[in-house]
Amino acid sequence: MPITKEMGTDADLVENTPRLNSRDSAALKDIMKKRLTECGWRKDIEQMIRQTIQEHGVGTLTSDQLAEKIVPHARALVPDVICKEMMIRVHNALGSSQPAEKK
Template structure:
């Protein structure tokens, strides 16, 4: 450690311990490396389109844009308004299917 009269000691770069990745980070890395994450994302897209969720979200966005005025709405505004509604309205069957696929992946990967 280097010290000075005017400031507290500054740790040297070599002295900083390396942070261990969390289990969540390890799982995410394994899913990306195996291509499973992309497969799950595609499955999610398909299921949300099939159940009409996507059309429902599109309609909510259009209604919000009409209410506020097309020129007064930003993408960030839409995200702030629609995200909570979108997350809450994902069908339980879609959530259950994705959860099952993730569990199967984890069992196969022996994590």
């Protein structure tokens, strides 16, 4: 899969971006997984993967090719309400993980 700025590989951007601690990151991943399962997104994507494998054959499709076909559709299908909720949660987690400013 090609590396793009969308995937967060811009070196300058990474150096200047605050990072989540591992506990916050794990908690956010758990919440995201739960929300996507609750709304049926995960089930839809699993079905999309199965269908793509059936269409192309198990032996003819690499995992990279499968990801190339599925990931753009999967990202587009994430409900806006979940995207907004997660953006707020990430923003709050980043704000709380930053050291207090000295006055």
